[in-house]
Amino acid sequence: MSEQVSKSGTPLGPIGTKVLFENEHIRVWAIELPPKGHQPLHEHHLPYLIVPISEGKSVMKWEDGRSRELVDVPGDIKYRDTGGGPHELFNLEDTKLHTVLVEIKGAEKPS
Numbered sequence: 001m002s003e004q005v006s007k008s009g010t011p012l013g014p015i016g017t018k019v020l021f022e023n024e025h026i027r028v029w030a031i032e033l034p035p036k037g038h039q040p041l042h043e044h045h046l047p048y049l050i051v052p053i054s055e056g057k058s059v060m061k062w063e064d065g066r067s068r069e070l071v072d073v074p075g076d077i078k079y080r081d082t083g084g085g086p087h088e089l090f091n092l093e094d095t096k097l098h099t100v101l102v103e104i105k106g107a108e109k110p111s
Helices: none
Strands: 018-022 026-033 038-042 048-052 056-062 067-072 078-080 087-091 097-104
Touching: 026 038, 026 087
Parallel strands: none
Antiparallel strands: 018 026, 026 097, 038 087, 048 078, 048 097, 056 067, 056 087
16 A cells, blocks of 8 residues: 655655554544644545543644644544545643544545
């Protein structure tokens, strides 16, 4: 498998820290960022659910310059569709950020 790159040619990293579970329907990732940690540029090709495990604040920064501050509250599950473009995630807290991300397979948008 060849390395994925963004439209600008920047290498793309994985969606999360590690895969916790995967079958033909879903892929479940752990996302764990240390205090003030950073998740490298990545892109979502499947719709997904965000399941915060810890409280915290982070900022999502897209390759095109957009940014959005996020507030994680355990139990506050969010659905996100594909198509947002390559982005990075920065933990703004002095504590570890822990989230579970569930990709929904078979829900790809037709080309």
